[in-house]
Amino acid sequence: MKRPNARPPSRIIDRIRAFELRGLGAIGRGRNFPYLLLGIGLILFPILDPDSSHVNVAADAGHWILLALGLNIVVGYAGLLDLGYAAFFAIGSYAFAILASGQFNIHISFWVLLIASAFIAALFGVLLGAPTLRLRGDYLAIVTLGFGEIVPRVFRNASPITGGVNGIIGVDQPHLPPILGWNGNFGFNPVPYYYLILIILGVSIWLINNLRNSRLGRAWMAIREDEVAAAATGINTVTTKLLAFALGASFSGFAGTYYASKLFVVVPESFSFQAVSVVVLVMVVLGGMGNMRGVIVGAILIYFIQTYLLIQLPGWIDSAISALNIGFLTKLDISGYVQRSNYLIFGIILAGIMLLRPQGLIPSAQRKVELELGTSEEAVADLGSA
């Protein structure tokens, strides 16, 4: 097949296309305008809303969004079910806590560890993935589930290093040189954390978007579609899946460092399957697997439900019931039920979405076609190696 070097591409068309792709040209045309508005709103938010607890909520939501974006790479792009995503989150958090706190009196800079923890988590991703990514999806899911359980348990039991059940208290906080009348200390003020996570999210979204539109992103889609055909087309499925796994893990580790420094404390209980792995999975599934916008929306929605709705709702129900004064309802302890319903709600969301609207709330166009119409018939000949 002759290479097309006989006909040089038209330079003007290419430049315009490149300009368009960079998005600058599109802003004035109104397609990206809502995002610009959103961006401005987000930047001004802490200034406009003086209540720092609101900013705190937003800053916390940020790391959940980051987690969801990372898991989306593994589950949404590459189609690998990772049920132990919390493990990398824990690794990132503990790595930071150990290397930047009073525990051993090591105090490496937050900024260095932010990057380092991403690499450390990626390394663990490779270690876990290398033997297991060859397995079928079901087995990968269980193995990652096991890994997700083991890691916090190891952290809980390795007391001399990790502070055991009580974890590590007094994790360092980031410092910046003073700017704009701010002394550069993060301390317990949520505002600098808010801006930090905003920047992190912005950069992450850009990075992940690049991934999706690259050779690697296409390879992931191909593997998700038909792994045998992908291999026959020259894709090294094992290394490609490993990359998805490792990249997803690195975002999780990244988020872990931010989380640890903001919370000031790291305890093993906060990294369980129920507390983190499933929640992030629900965010990704609800939002729309493989679609960044959807995943962000899903993350915000679930975060809102979990940290606000489910906490306030019992109180509201109690007030409503006592206000209405319907006899038997007060005896039913409805608010108690609501308080304990988070597992049930998550389960219903997961099963419900897959059964009723598998493309999630805001599907990517491709996923929509894929899941609504169902797969074409499975390969007739099972071409597994014998």
Add this chain to the structure above:
Amino acid sequence: MKFFVQQLTFGLTNGAIYALIALGYTMVYGIIELINFAHGDIFTVGGFFGLTVIGLIGLDRAPAALLVPGLVLVFAVAMGLNGLLGVVIERVAYRPLRNAPRLAPLITAVGMSFVLEGILFLIKGPNQISYPNLLPSGSVNLGFASMSLAAILIVVIAVALMVALSQFIRRTRIGRAMRATAQDRDAARLMGININRTIATTFFIGSALAAAGGIIYGFYFQTIAFDVGFRAGLIAFTAAVFGGIGNVVGASIGGFIIGIIIAMVSGYFQGGQQWSDVVVFSILILTLVFRPTGLLGMRVPEK
């Protein structure tokens, strides 16, 4: 020596429970190639069913003469109800997705697991709930050590159920249908086998056995909680893979072996209890990487 026998007994009884759960995993995987994540929670629900029936008929306060028939009733009812639960879950959550991309039924299974745990959590709360011990007390003197009667009974019941299952699969028409469907679904369909009903039967049996495991669990540990199935399920699944996924005998043997390994690790190693889960997980990974067919299996858990 006495300690060894004690740990061995502990391992065997645990192993019996794991084996009963593992059977469900292995049968379902064999027939539709899906790891039923909810199975561990089906085990828990079965235990709760048993508890409820015991409470309803007041078996914990019954005279000794009524114990055996009472137990039979408890087992029968709980296993039956649990079997139905398994069938319903398959019908509602897995059947619609039989032709969907692999990821879909997996996620649904995780969802169903959470639904079950959620319902139990909702109704029964987060705490451990006490379970009456209706097993015989006392022990048998073996000379070099003594073994509790309850343990022997548990193992006997479990093995009896496994043998019954094995015979069922090998001898009966339905069992043959199950095997055929597991090996080649389309061919089975062409032979006139009702695939849906066969799969439903598989789920029924697996869930019923899990219920038996749940009741035994309750008797032995005298407590139950909404989330015991999570850990038990993982261990039982490891046992199923270790013994050979898709193979009923393999699951049984695997269950006992894993149970004994856990007992030995927690008994003989300092702080072993904390690390027994790590051991189990390592067994799972090592098996999947080096001998994915397990001890006895023929199915390769790769594509």
Add this chain to the structure above:
Amino acid sequence: MPLLEVKGLTKRFGGLVAVNNVDLSVEQGEIFAMIGPNGAGKTTLFNLVAGLYKPSSGQIFFNGRSVYPVRDFWSTYMPPLAAYYTVADAIRRGLGLGPMPLGLKTHAVTTLGVARTFQNIRLFSYMTALENVMVGEHARMHAQVWDALLRTPFARREERQVRERARELLRFVGLERYGEQYARNLPYGFQRRLEIARALATEPKLLMLDEPAAGFNPQEKAELMQLIKEIRSQGITVFLIEHDMKVVMEVSERIVVLDYGEKIAEGPPQKVRSDPRVIEAYLGKSA
């Protein structure tokens, strides 16, 4: 030196011998066809060459290098690897695992220059036609993880080139207007052509087509034959499995006939057509 050479190739599935001691060779630049009744083992042979199946015994050579057993392949490149294989084999035998896998992985075979299409079309249904072909270029691209992450100038340039080349390939097979269609939505004939385009994107030296004319009407068959000849004129060797005798006789220069996994005839179309064994194999089956 033949481009593809297969010696004593055998594949057993349990008790069933699907391919039995087959020798064949495909010369550079020819159009070579493999025919035989259904179940004769033709697709199995394809899968063996493409690295999807591991042979039970025999050898496969591509471009003079041993592709199976691959240790010879690696050992020619890096002698220390031969030592690695010996040690690894010993360890595995100690563990009761059987020897190291001897074949190249599927994607490695493709990278060497062997591309194939599938009997029942395995496209990436929910990607566009253009994307399907772009995936085909995966093995020939060089963008790495950081190029992808950071969208380096190199990556951007390469993406542009790859997209352009993919469009060229679509034009070559006549699908230039359907680039943005999801592969799933394309009519059957176009899907087959798309699969060929994707295979061509891997820059193969050998293109293996598994029943490319299945389900085609005579017009489409004629177009396909023309396409095959054009592919060959680009310097690509074509190895095809086909049931349609007209297509085979017209387009191929040499034919090999398989029956029950064994080679029963080989040679130019005229000679094979009148070979009594071939006639018996087909007549006997069609009853």
